[in-house]
Amino acid sequence: MPRPNRFYDVIRIGPVQVGSHYDGHGRTKHTAACTAPGCGFSADYRDRSAAELAARTHHCNP
Template identity: 60%
Template sequence: MPARDFFHSVMRIGPVQIGTHRDRHGRTKYAAVCSRDNCGWSADYSTQSAAQLAARTHRCRITD
């Protein structure tokens, strides 16, 4: 039975949430996820600082 893979939100930078999860090999990964409707952007990083940089530089294509 595979391990449970839960996303744990760590912080929010603008519309982007940064959280941790475990990959299929059991390693902790950091994910940056845009929470705006219809954006769909997300990416996994091995360090929290890389995820924070991605969150600060993300430019959402969705206009209000």
């Protein structure tokens, strides 16, 4: 059974939350996920700045 992601350094930009976590190989990944109902946006990035840019430019259409 895989271990759940433990996010740290979580911030909120509008409806999108950006958080960092370690993948199964010990590398740091950054995730941007929209929390609006009906919106299924989420993505992993190698750079924190890329995840924050995605959060700033995301527009929901649920």
